[in-house]
Amino acid sequence: MIKLLALLSIFSVSVFAAGDASFEATKRDLNIPAIIMFFIFIVGTLGITYWAAKKTKSASDFYTAGGGISGFQNGMAIAGDYMSAAAFLGVSGLIYLKGYDGVIYAVSFLVGWPIILFFMAEKLRNLGKFTFADIAAYRLGQKEIRTLAAFGSLSVVILYLIAQMVGAGKLIQVLFGMEYEFAVILVGVMMIIYVTFGGMLATTWVQIIKACLLLTGVSFMAIMVLYHFDFNFESLAVSAVENHSDGESILAPGGFISDPISAISLGMALMLGTAGLPHVLMRFFTVGNAKEARKSVVYATGFVGYFWIIITIVGFGAIAFLNSADGAQYFVDGKLFGGNNMASIHLSHMLGGNAFLGFISAVAFATILAVVSGLTLAGASAISHDIYANVINPQASDEKIVKISRITVIAVGILGVILGIAFEQQNIAYMVGLAFGIAASANFPILFLSIYWRKLTTRGAFIGGFIGLITAVVLVVVGPIVWVQILGNEEAIFPYKHPALFSVTTAFIAIWFFSITDNSQRAKDEQEKFRAQNIRANTGFGANTAVEH
Numbered sequence: 001m002i003k004l005l006a007l008l009s010i011f012s013v014s015v016f017a018a019g020d021a022s023f024e025a026t027k028r029d030l031n032i033p034a035i036i037m038f039f040i041f042i043v044g045t046l047g048i049t050y051w052a053a054k055k056t057k058s059a060s061d062f063y064t065a066g067g068g069i070s071g072f073q074n075g076m077a078i079a080g081d082y083m084s085a086a087a088f089l090g091v092s093g094l095i096y097l098k099g100y101d102g103v104i105y106a107v108s109f110l111v112g113w114p115i116i117l118f119f120m121a122e123k124l125r126n127l128g129k130f131t132f133a134d135i136a137a138y139r140l141g142q143k144e145i146r147t148l149a150a151f152g153s154l155s156v157v158i159l160y161l162i163a164q165m166v167g168a169g170k171l172i173q174v175l176f177g178m179e180y181e182f183a184v185i186l187v188g189v190m191m192i193i194y195v196t197f198g199g200m201l202a203t204t205w206v207q208i209i210k211a212c213l214l215l216t217g218v219s220f221m222a223i224m225v226l227y228h229f230d231f232n233f234e235s236l237a238v239s240a241v242e243n244h245s246d247g248e249s250i251l252a253p254g255g256f257i258s259d260p261i262s263a264i265s266l267g268m269a270l271m272l273g274t275a276g277l278p279h280v281l282m283r284f285f286t287v288g289n290a291k292e293a294r295k296s297v298v299y300a301t302g303f304v305g306y307f308w309i310i311i312t313i314v315g316f317g318a319i320a321f322l323n324s325a326d327g328a329q330y331f332v333d334g335k336l337f338g339g340n341n342m343a344s345i346h347l348s349h350m351l352g353g354n355a356f357l358g359f360i361s362a363v364a365f366a367t368i369l370a371v372v373s374g375l376t377l378a379g380a381s382a383i384s385h386d387i388y389a390n391v392i393n394p395q396a397s398d399e400k401i402v403k404i405s406r407i408t409v410i411a412v413g414i415l416g417v418i419l420g421i422a423f424e425q426q427n428i429a430y431m432v433g434l435a436f437g438i439a440a441s442a443n444f445p446i447l448f449l450s451i452y453w454r455k456l457t458t459r460g461a462f463i464g465g466f467i468g469l470i471t472a473v474v475l476v477v478v479g480p481i482v483w484v485q486i487l488g489n490e491e492a493i494f495p496y497k498h499p500a501l502f503s504v505t506t507a508f509i510a511i512w513f514f515s516i517t518d519n520s521q522r523a524k525d526e527q528e529k530f531r532a533q534n535i536r537a538n539t540g541f542g543a544n545t546a547v548e549h
Contacts, residue, residue, distance in 0.1 A: 035176065037358035041366055042190070045206050049193065052202035069204055071292035075299025078283050080207030082109075082274075082300065083214055083307050084160075084371040088364060089167045089341045090432065091308075095315025096322070096343035099240070099250025102315055105433070106308040108267045112274025113304065117297040120275055123451050123537040124284040125293035131378075132281040132443065133386045136450045139529035141458035141522075145446070146386040148465045152442035153278040153382040155473060157375045157412070158419065159435035160277075164375065165420025166431070167341060168368040171361060174338040174345060181421050188417035191372045196406045200286060203373040210366035215307060217363045221344070222310045224351040225317030233313070240316045243323035250319070262496050266433060269500035273436025276443030279371075279378035318343040321350050372416065380408040423486070433498060434476050441503035442469035445511055451537060453515075454530040457523040460515025468507025475499030 069077070087109065094102030127135045133149035165184050172183035229235040237251065244250050253263070274280065284293045321327055322336065322343060330337050330346040337346070348360035384404040389396050396404075423431065446465045449456045476482060478493035496502075515523075535541060 033354045033358040035358070037362040038365060041362040045202075045209075045366070045369065046193070048205050048209075049202045052205070069286040071287060071295030072299055073204070073208060074283055074287050074292065074296040076211050076303065077204045077207040077286075078280060078296055078300035079303035079307070080211030080214075080367075080370055081280055081283065081374045082304055083211060084164060084367060084432065087307070087311065088214065088218070088367055089171070089344060090163065092311055092315045092318060092344040093340035093342070095312065096318040097340045099244065099246070099316070099319070100253055103312055104253070104263070104266070105270070106311055108270035109274070110301075110305055110308050111267075112271045113297065113301040115271065115275045116280075117294070117301065119448070120281075120451075121284060121293045121297045122290035124281060125287060125290045126537050126539075127451075127533065131285075131381050131385055132276075132278060132447055133382075133390075136446045136461065137390075138450065139526050139533050140450065140456070140461055143391050144458050144462040146390050148446065148462055148469075149443070150382040150386045152276075152438070152446075152465065152469050153386075154379055155442065155469065156276070156278060156435050156439045157379040157382070158415065159438060160279075160432055161372060161375050161379075161412070161416040162419045162423050163431035163435070164368045164372045165416050166423055168365065168372075169420055169424065170338050170341050171345065171364050171368070174342055174361075180424055184417050184420040187368065187372065188413045188420075190369060191376055191416070192410055192413040196409050200282075200377060203370065203377055204286065206366065206373060207370040210363065210370045211303065213359075213363045214367055215303065215310075217348075217360050218307065218310045218314055218344075220356070221317070221348060221351055221360070222313040225313055225321070225347075229320075233316075236313070236316055236320060240319040244319050245323075261501060262498055265437075265496060265498040265501035268504055269433060269437035269440050269498055272440035272444045272500070272504060273438075276439035276447065277436070278382065278439075278443065279374040281443075281447075282374070282378055282381065314344050314347065318347045321347055326350065376409050376412050376416075379412045380405040383408040434481075437476070437498055437500040437503065438469065438472045440500050441472035441507050445504065445507045449508075449511060454527055455515055456511070457515045457518040457520075457526050459518045459520075459523065460511045460513070463514045464507055464509075464511030467510040468503055471506045472499055472503035475503060 091102055091105050091109075094105055096102070124132065124135060127138050131149070131153070133146045133153075136149055137145040165187060168187040169180045169184040172178060172186060173180050176183070225236065226233070229239065241248050241250060284296065287293050287296060322330055327346075327350065330349075336343060345357065345361060345364065349357040352359075384401050388404050389401045393400075442465060445468060446461050450461065475494045475496075476499060479499065480492040480495070480497050483489050483492045483494075
């Protein structure tokens with residue numbers, strides 16, 4: 001079956017590439033070296049999926065690769081998960097567009113990792129099994145907490161997925177000249193194949209390989225950019241200022257974030273949201289013990305921190321090179337071909353020709369495919385493990401749970417395609433910022449307080465968590481992007497693009513209030529259970545039952 005699907009997916013790429021090349025033929029010829037490398041990657045990753053499918057037998061295999069991933073491997077895979085289309089294409093595009101404010105995204109994305117390292121990693125591994133809801137529901141009501149966690153996870157997954165689908169669609173549109181809609185459908189088909197058959201094992205190895213290739217590619221780009229300026233970043237910045245239409249203002253804040261509330265809200269979303277991303281948190285259950293979980297974060301932080309330094313150089317390099325006289329070939333009707341998200345892709349062509357463009361394009365596609373696979377797996381686990389296996393049918397067999405997961409993967413894939421087409425014009429880094437905001441508002445408060453606050457009760461977590469989730473979603477919908485740009489209204493009801501400052505604060509206050517006012521016997525019993533939970537979280541006693549081997 002998987003061989004047949006692999007052949008169908010490769011055939012579909014061939015048909016799209018051949019049949020719709022004329023769509024942008026007047027703007028950009030087909031890049032044969034790029035397409036060849038693209039196909040090499042497709043075939044290689046399908047081979048990994050086929051290998052992983054033969055090893056994926058149980059629910060533990062499907063969700064956590066059986067807990068057999070080492071700390072270094074997991075750290076590389078976490079970095080691969082985190083270095084998404086928003087990171088590579090979106091943030092470099094933001095820096096290309098506005099300079100300094102794009103760098104704020106890069107810094108904010110990084111500062112969430114110390115929170116995970118010092119407060120979360122070991123405790124997650126000691127307390128959990130498949131998803132972060134296992135920790136939140138450890139001493140609280142299974143039905144209420146897992147339902148809340150599933151809604152929070154799915155909200156984050158869907159927003160994050162939109163960003164990746166938009167990036168993938170634009171990338172393949174530039175590479176093949178096919179229509180955007182067909183490109184998004186192609187990505188959806190590939191994602192469904194990878195996750196449905198390969199599970200976490202295939203996803204992990206695609207992420208590891210992609211992380212190595214991406215770090216290599218962007219390092220080469222940064223070295224080539226700095227080489228042209230004698231490895232002097234000041235000279236690069238001067239050239240960028242001279243070539244950008246906004247001049248020196250690209251070195252000052254205010255391009256995207258024009259007021260203190262927006263700056264604090266964005267920083268809070270990206271910092272706390274990192275510790276609430278379901279597809280990142282899932283990765284801590286793929287290692288064998290808490291020590292390996294801690295090592296995972298140390299390695300991931302190093303890889304991601306290096307990556308953000310390099311992306312800053314690439315972003316300013318895109319300003320300096322693409323806005324020069326030689327960069328005119330990448331513009332159509334005064335606009336960058338493929339949009340600002342494609343700035344780093346065009347820069348790779350200027351620096352290394354067709355061959356390097358092919359490599360970077362294939363790596364960018366690998367980046368997107370690896371992340372959407374992790375996201376889809378997280379969404380599937382929220383439905384199958386948290387809702388079906390622990391709320392609807394606690395007696396369900398492994399086979400039934402995995403079957404539900406695979407059905408969910410297909411549903412999430414279809415939804416991702418539809419929304420990816422609807423949000424075509426949005427910057428993917430901004431879309432991910434919204435996903436982080438919801439993760440910070442709905443997932444992080446419940447997870448953090450369940451680990452550290454003895455007085456947390458099911459009532460407080462459930463009501464407060466939903467208030468945080470609903471507040472974040474509603475403020476996103478009535479904010480400037482969705483209410484004005486997507487829905488076409490004249491003025492936003494909520495004036496700020498990022499709601500985290502308000503929604504996170506609301507969530508913590510609501511959880512606190514509804515917990516301390518809960519005087520039921522159930523609440524007292526849950527508080528009594530905190531001591532045993534705390535011992536296991538810190539010592540790991542009993543954690544050997546967390547993952548089925």
